[in-house]
Amino acid sequence: MTTSLADHLRSLPDESLAALLQLRPDLVVPVPADVSALAIRAQSRVSVARALDGLDQFTLQVLDAARLTRDADSGATSTEAILAMATGGARPPAPALVRGAVNRLRALFLLYGPEHDLRVVGGVDEVSPYPAGLGRPAAELDVRTAALCADPAKLRRTLLAAPPSARAILDRLAAGPPVGSVPPGALQAPAVGAEDTVPPDATNGGAPTGSPIRWLVDNRLLVPISASRGSGTVELPREVGLLLRRDTGPLGPVTTTPPPVSAPPREAKAVDSAGAGQTMEVVRHTEALLEALAAEPAPVLRSGGVGVRDLRRLARVLGLDDPTTALLFEVAYAAGLLGELELTGTATTRYGGDQQVLPTGGYEVWRAMSLAQRWEQLARGWLTMTRQVGLVGQRDDRDRPISVLSAEAERAGAPAARRSVLAVLAELEPATAPTPDEVLALLEWRSPRRARGREVAHREVLSEAAQLGVTGLGALTSYGRLLLADVTDSDERGGDPLGLLSEAESGDPSTAVRALDALLPAPVDHFLVQADLSVVVPGPPDPALAGELDVIAEHESAGGASVHRVTTASVRRALDAGYTADDLHGLFRRRSRTPIPQGLTYLVDDVARKHGGLRVGSAGAYVRSDDEALLTEVLADRRLEPLAFRRLAPTVLSTPYQVNRMLVALRDAGYAPVPEDASGSAVLARPKSRRAPGRTPVATRALDPLATPKLAMPRLLGVVEQVRRGDKAARAARRAPAVVRGTPGGPAPVTGHAEALAVLQQAVRDRALVWVGYVDAHGATASRLVRPVSMGAGYLRAEDERTEMLHTFALHRITAAVLED
Structure with missing residues (x-):
């Protein structure tokens, strides 16, 4: 078989070989030494499995028809034989569709040879041992079963005599796969003189029928292929399966088109508006999560990941549930906004680890981006991360909870699952919102081998896409469609491991960013100050305004119009950060579109007048002031007795305690001290932002970690030329x-x-x-x-x-x- 395929490949023109390498790029890595090596690789189990994974249900059924119509001696079939079997069912497909599927299989070289002498590559039988869900011929399983199948009339009588419970087992195995596990005792006959303890069979009129599996084995309709102490595995012979499929045909129900979607298309504008609103919420919650981690980093468990206690703490801060917080946590980490910081020295976290999770240096760059660009970085991280967030909170094989960022939630196939789900939505008419069951049915038809067993993961993808704003009202948004196309093209190019494309795109926004920018409200650079000292921002604030609001006001509520409030503490915080009273008055006049309330002016002036009246330094710590009466008041204040103040001079008090403790006590007592350094200059109190080392976002990697980049045709022709030269050298060496x-x-x-x-x-x-x-x-x-x-x-x-x-x-x-x- 290997020589035959190699000879067939040698007889093809270079263009045909290059087309094969383009359809199956895994054959190029590494470049085969000669045509024989190419033929061996094309028939290998791994390469054939990758080719089969990309085929739809109808094409796989046509391939099964080719396998079932092979001649027993030569192993060859023909297009006519495939047509006869594929069109022999209850609802036969058009012959042109069958020929088209045969041509696709021949282009992939899963079938090769002329139409009258087609052959199936050897690796197909290894990857899928049961064609069309049918078992092996009876002659390969059991001699007595083969004798029964050789008599069609006797086989039909035996089948008609099967009890209803046994017939149900046959129907289930006939639908495929043809093998099943047998519970203990099902194959074991009762001892001599002992009664059969099998209860009465309700499907047989209440009369006991014994074990239905044992009845089928005794009557040669099932063949045990492995047995141990009355349990094992049984297989349905091919002849019995074909007889049970006499109504639907050997291949079963043949479906040439994907299942229909019953939901009518929604209004495209409503879908995009709903998705755009969700993108704003995602960016806001992610920023709040990162700020919470900057204020109190999450310790890393000794076994890896972030503990449940810290996840619930962050969920309470954000006002979200644990699964949504875990999703934002994982996405921010994948986008390069979170990272681990090694603790210096012998310091450890409360869990015994030596790392903490906190924002990286890239967080500052991310905050300065536009709202659409920030969302795109998060969405790309979600599309490309090899993490299945739905596993967080579940139990692993050792019955331990799976935590955020732990290795147990790593799944290499997660990016491909997201791409396949979104590709199904992208292939539908725009703004179509299928139900989750309809999406699963479409996935089952488009790539049955990939979709089988991943239903839970695919439902999680739909839920996460809605939470991140990729979909709106159940339909793929217009900017989500553009993002998917952009990331898929990058995946076919092999990703961007050096980050070169990301740098180029920072100056030229992508099409998805431009589409989302058109849907989002324009960033505002102003606010409205109310008489109650509340500050209303009528839209998403631009980065400069957001940074100023973080310093001068307390955040109260978010949404389309966020609300902040100016308080004594916020004004003092702004003064500690280096603002003066004139700076604050100028900021409010410049940013406010409403007249400044008189109460706000008084508040700023009052706090600024008290601010800096006391100077704090370290002696243990000291307090000095030019106002001797003020120091006398501090010294006499009973609330400050624990600090044990002692007057060193008319304008200086000292305490044995540290500066920070004294600052807190003075402020709690209603004073407004300012720390100073050894030279007497005021120390600005802007908080230092701890950052983890920078990380490369996973969006710069290929979407499918197992995918091979597609090469251009000129390069493929060069590969073919190299293979031809190696083949000539190998043949010369053999001679x-x-x-x-x-x-x-x-x-x-x-x-x-x-x-x-x-x-x-x-x-x-x-x-x-x-x-x-x-x-x-x-x-x-x-x-x-x-x-x-x-x-x-x-x-x-x-x-x-x-x-x-x-x-x-x-x-x-x-x-x-x-x-x-």
Whole structure:
């Protein structure tokens, strides 16, 4: 089979080989040494599985028809035979659709050869051992079952005599897969003289029928393929399955088109408006999360991740539930906004770890971006992160809770699952909002092999997309569609590991950012000051205004119009940060679109007049003031007796306690002290922002970590030319005269690649020594005497008895193998 496929590939023009490499890019990494190596790789289990994963249900059914119509002796089939089987069901598809599917399979080289002599590559049977969900022929399972199947009339009578409970088992196995596990005791007959303890069968009129599985095995309708103490596995023979499918056809129900979506399209403007509103909430909550972590970093558990207690603390601060907070936490980490900071010295967290999670330096850059750009960075991080957030809070295999950022929530297939779900929504008419069940049905038809068993993960993707604003009202938004196309194109280019594209896009916003910017309200650079000293921002504030509001006012509520309030503490905080009273008056006049209330002017002046009246330094700590009466008042204040003040001079008091404690006590007592340094200059009290080391966002990586970048046709033609040259060199080497063996360096192999693999397989079985000739990473030929241990997945593992080391050889680099005499 290998030689036949290799000869077929050699006979193709360069353009056809390049088209194959374009459809199956995994065949290029690394570049095959010759055509024989390309043929072996194209039939390998891993490569065939990747090709099958991208096929829809109808194309897979046509491939099953090709497998079922193969000749028992030659292993060949034909297009006409495939058409006869595929169109023989209750609702036959059009012949043109079947031919189109055959052509797709031939383009992928899952089928190869002329139309009258088509062959299936060998790896298909390894990846999918049961074509169309049918079992093996009875002749391969059991002689007595084969004799029953050879008599069609007797087989039908036996099938009609099956009790209802047994017939239900047959129908379930006939739908596929044809194998099933058997509970203990189901295959074991009762002891002699003992009664069968199986309860009466309600589906058989209440009369006991014994074990239905045992009845099926005894009547040769099921064949045990493994049994142990009355339990094991049984298989339904192919002939029985075909008889049970006589109404639907051998392939079962054939569906040529994806299932329809019943939901009518929504209004596109409403979908985009709902999604845009959610993007604002996501950015706001993420910023609040990062600020909370900057104020109180979350310690990292010794086992990795962030503990449940810290997650619930952050959820209370944000006013969200735990799953939503975990999603924002993971997305911010994937976007490079969060990172771990190593604690210096011997310091540890309360959990015994030596790391804390807090914002990175990239957080400052992110805050200065526009609202749409901030959302895009989060959405890209979500699309590309290899984390399944829905696992947070569940239990792992050792019955331990899975925490945020822990390794147990890592899933390599998570990016591909998000891409497949969003691709289904993108292929529908714009603003169409299918139900989750309809989305799962579409995924099941588009890629059955990938969708099977991932229903829970796909439902989580739909929920997360709605929470992040990628979808609105259940439909994919217009900017979400543009983002998906942009990230998919980047994935086909192989990602952006150096971050070059991200730097270019920082100066030129992407199409998704421009589309979202058109939907979001324009950032405002002003606010409205009310008489009650509340500050209303009528829209999303621009970064400069948001930074000023963080200093001069307390945040009260968020939404389309956020509300802040100016208080004594906020004014004092602004003065501590370096503002003067004139600065604050000028800021309010410049930013406010309403007249400044007189109460706000008085508040600023009163706080500024008291601010700095006291100067605090470290002696233990001291307090000084030019106002002697004020110091006398402080000294006589009973609330400050714990500080044990002592007058050093008419204008100086000292205390044995530290400066910070004294500052807190004075402020709690209603004073407004200002710290100063050794030179007597006031110390600005702007809080220092601790930041973790910068991290590269996962959005710069490929969306699918297993994906191979697609190459342009000129480069593929160059690869084909290289493979052709290697093939000519290999054929010339095979025609060269043999070299006498027995040299210290080992023999020069003279066998072909296919014969070498056969020799290696025999050596694995016999545990025999063999000389292996191979091409190393530098292109040089070498040989080594080894004892093969195993061979599979494209590699040979062998032991060198002289050095007692285990070596691994790539099969496509092996030129030949010769058994040691």
